[in-house]
Amino acid sequence: MLGRTSLLARNITQTLVRYHSNGGIPGENLPFSINNRYKLTAYFALFFGSGLALPFLIVRHQLTK
Template identity: 70%
Template sequence: MLAPLSRISNKLGRNVMTNMVRNHSHGGVPGENLPFDISNRYKLTAYFIFYFGSGLAAPYLITRHQLLKK
């Protein structure tokens, strides 16, 4: 009873993924699927410094804020 439903579900899942890959992939261009531009190396470096720097600095800034509260 569950076998036909399983086959249909499996086929539907494969079709959805195949269509997604076909319609959204432009193929072979490095960095095309990233949510940021990698062509400007200085802007990319600034983004990485800000992104990782904010994560590493957050605990220290939170601790400082807590210690300075009255």
């Protein structure tokens, strides 16, 4: 038999799960838009490309000192 606290926690959890999202649209909770494929590709290339290029740029800077 469930205690009063367990029953209250279960009701709160069910309410949060039920009213949490607006239907589960893919990409709705992302901080960027995924509608434009080319813009998304450019953002990904800049983000990951900058992280990959940074060590090489730092080494080049140190070697030219």
